[in-house]
Amino acid sequence: MPQPPRRATILEVAHEAGVSKTSVSRYYSGERERLSETMRERIVSAAERLGYQPNPMARGLKGGPSGLVGMLVADIRNPFSVAIMHGVEQACRQAGLSLMVCNSDNDPNQEKAQLALLSSYRIEGLVVNAAGRHSEALHSLAQSGTPLVLLDRTLSDVNADQVGLDNAAAVDMALDHLVERGYGRVLFITEPPSLASSRQARLERFQARCAALKLPANTLITEVTTPRHIEQALKEFHRTRGPRPAILCANGQITQAVIRSVKVLGLAVGEIGVLGIDELDWCDLTDPGITTLAQPTDAIGKAAIDCLRQRQTGSGDPPRSHLFLPRLIARGSTQPPLLA
CATH class of the missing domain: 3.40.50.2300 (Response regulator)
Structure with a gap:
């Protein structure tokens, strides 16, 4: 039986690109802005030649940044949810992050279960289109220090940035x-x-x-x-x-x-x-x-990811509201x- 092709390693990408392993790691862990444009291009080119695919799950299990952003939507069938997911995913891709989406079906019990699931994957931040007006699970998650952005929602008991339509x-x-x-x-x-x-x-x-x-x-x-x-x-x-x-x-x-x-x-x-x-x-x-x-769903999605990344740096600013005109x-x- 033929053996499956061996996955290229981050060390091999670094050697091929002529950069350090740390630089490649930064590129794939959401810190690519710390690298020069030339270095980013060399890393991308080397990764494509070697067929390298990053493994965000492995990074999380090792205790490092997982590169995963969670998104919880109230109703995945809603056209707005589909459009906003596209905007968030685009912003994640540009930042070198991966998006994991869960759907609560407007059910608070499902919302609680999905939040627990997302937390178990060591997400670096969470974008939430909450199912209801109040959520103990979201409140607890925000209190734990996980960067959190509320999408198209205002929750008085959750201390988090808000992004959405005016x-x-x-x-x-x-x-x-x-x-x-x-x-x-x-x-x-x-x-x-x-x-x-x-x-x-x-x-x-x-x-x-x-x-x-x-x-x-x-x-x-x-x-x-x-x-x-x-x-x-x-x-x-x-x-x-x-x-x-x-x-x-x-x-x-x-x-x-x-x-x-x-x-x-x-x-x-x-x-x-x-x-x-x-x-x-x-x-x-x-x-x-x-x-x-x-x-402007793409702009809203980008703003949500920008908020998460600012909170990841330890920003102690009070929660802010980012409202967009239609x-x-x-x-x-x-x-x-x-x-x-």
Whole structure:
């Protein structure tokens, strides 16, 4: 039976590149910025020639830096989760780190179990899209000294940096656009806000901003798994007399559920406006296209990893909040009124 090919060693890479073993180790342990650009290029070239693959697990077992970053998402099926994972993974790759992702399925018990699993792998930091509003497991992890970043969440009992969307600015941008396009009343549809601080923030801002604009506003709190609930609310909202109606969707999953319900009811998208927070791949493929607020997920992911790396250096600064503005992509679902 043929023997499997032998793995190249870090010492062989160092010899091939003409650098020290310590330099190669720094390159693969997230300290590559300490090396000159020429040295980094030589290490990469030597590793490619030898077919070298670093083993972050082995580094962790030896007591050194593992090079592993953990990421826990509340719902891996959510398009936002997929997009933000891509941003975090890109940032990890650029920093010479590896990403390990777990999914809690919005279950606090699963969240606790997955956090224990990630901790067992000697992760160097953790990016968390928490399942709920409070978490003893996250609090304990933060207290243990593990660098921690909260993604799209605010947890009062967890002392950690926060990275995500500026929810107040996003809602303001959405309502300003709808008013500018001639919509005079808005139905805001969201999943239960008690399960996520970002949902609560968007709902509160919607109510406050509508009051300030004297804009007739309605709210539907529902699950995306109950389409009949959404259909009934849309039917009643559409047939109610009043100014031109629009729907503001709190996230991508709600946007998809709303468009499906609008089509079932035979409503004309655009006449009843639709604007969704979060850009989805299909939003420019429908007729008409769906207006969205696109989150800068790559920039958010990079900011999360930058925060972790700063905390790894022992930064004693108080926790900081890094908020990003969305980009409005106007399409046919928020068309101006037809001139008589």
